[in-house]
Amino acid sequence: MAGLYVHIPFCTSFCIYCDFYSEVAPERVDAYLEALSREAASRKSELSVPPTTLYVGGGTPSLLSERQFSRLSEILRKNFDLQAVEEFTVEANPDDITPEKLALWRSCGVNRLSIGVQSFCDAHLKWMRRRHDSAAAARAFRMAREAGFRNISLDLIFGYAGLSMREWEASVEKALSLGPEHISCYQMMLEEGTPLTLLAEAGKYIEPPQEECAAQYSLLQQRLSEAGYVQYEISNFALPGFESRHNSAYWRREPYLGLGPAAHSFDGARHRSWNDPDLEAWLAAWNPASESRRAGSFEILSDKDVFNETVMLSLRTARGLDLAELDPTLLAEARPAFDAAIASGNLVRTPSGRLRIPSDRFFISDFAITEEILI
Ligand code: SF4
Incomplete structure (x- = not known):
């Protein structure tokens, strides 16, 4: 087993809680893809077997235009033998999803979507600085179904100030009513450097008590279990047979190659390496005229x-x-x-x-x- 991860380090805007590496720089996407092509060609031999899972995450992969996603797919097909791929996931934001993009993703072999819904409460989505509302999330889900996706995951967030049990339950129920194969749930945390952390430091945001978060988590576990989902990891629930193969391989310490700024790689034994979370440094490293390769580092595990x-x-x-x-x-x-x-x-x-x-x-x-x- 081996995984291939591609980090798309672009977003249209930043959400209040998020510390994933990304830039708001649509004008750099084409340059990114050409550098990605060179990184893939140069590093493909680090995978000793063809990948069995592909995961395009970010950032916001769904903001790539159809032309840009086709180029990404071409880069992957040119550099890797994809015949053994069982699971090909793309992370998508509801506001980017269109029938045209869905059809293109399917034609490129994408068979799993991970949709960043986060909440079905419009006021909370606005506060989080998400660009979609709950109706757009439900619409995007239905569009994905109509396009033929039979393995869809939804992301939800709990554990933030202002989220009542009633509102949380309503979001969980709404997610269940759509019938996704997989649900990932994360507690909102104060991560370094995020707008939310700055608000907290200025005394304008106070985290809810842990007992409240624990009660929301417990409600989630109970409702999802009643609905037939199996909790196979702290934050992940799936209908039987729909566990994420790519993420499960991380937890089993299987090898993976990560391409793009901020992506991590692992040889399945002791060698971990990573690209720096710095788009411009990464672009410079993979510039054809550059002598250095990779802006990043590695460690050998003891x-x-x-x-x-x-x-x-x-x-x-x-x-x-x-x-x-x-x-x-x-x-x-x-x-x-x-x-x-x-x-x-x-x-x-x-x-x-x-x-x-x-x-x-x-x-x-x-x-x-x-x-x-x-x-
Ligand atoms: S949550 Fe997703 S869309 Fe929002 S800033 Fe983070 S990566 Fe971008």
Whole structure:
């Protein structure tokens, strides 16, 4: 298994909470695509097997015009053997979705859409500085269905000030009424440098209490479970068989190649590398006249890093952690912490003998459970 990720570092405007790397620079998209072509040609050999998943994320991939997306598809087809690709995802914002783009994506082999809905409450969408309203999100979803997409994921956000339980429930119900195959839900966080964090620093935004966020998360889990969705990761729910293969491979530490500014790559063992989140530096590095290649860095993971990564990534998932995957010497060191977590119920055994965090403790997992086990 291997994944290929392409980061499209462009947005039409910035949302209040977002710290993903992107620029508002539509005039740079064509130059980006030509540099991407050179990066793909130069780095394709880093994937030792043909990719089984493709993921075009961002930023906002859906803002590419039809001509630009066709060029992107051509770059991928020219440089990679795509015959083994099982899942080809494109992230899309509702306001960009048109029948023409949907038809083009389908003709390029895209078989999964991840639509950034975030909320079905218009006042909240406006506050988040999203460009669509709830009617546009529902329209975009239906258009995607009509265009033949049979694997659609919706993103929702909870845990921000002003979101009542009633409003949250209404958004969850509206999402369910559309019948997506997959739902991703994230808690709004104060990320460094975002407009929301600046507001918080100026005393103009106060995060809601954690108990309120936990109650919203719990409601989400309950409603989605009742509707037949399986929670296979802290933030991800799918109808059986529709788990994201690309993202699941990240959690299983399988290899992937990331192209574009801010994209990360991993060889499936110890070598992690990344492109700097800097469009102009990346364009300069892949300029034909440039002697340097890649504006970024890498790290070689130590035994300890591998241990900690394996624990952290596996325990994000319902599949859980197989202790046999861990270095035995380091496992011996961590054994008391594992035993304590099992004794307290923070870890339980799955039917296949792996260890996992029970669903009702997923919400506290990042802080209270995994941290104690890391060495
Ligand atoms: S949430 Fe999406 S559209 Fe909004 S700024 Fe971030 S990447 Fe861009």
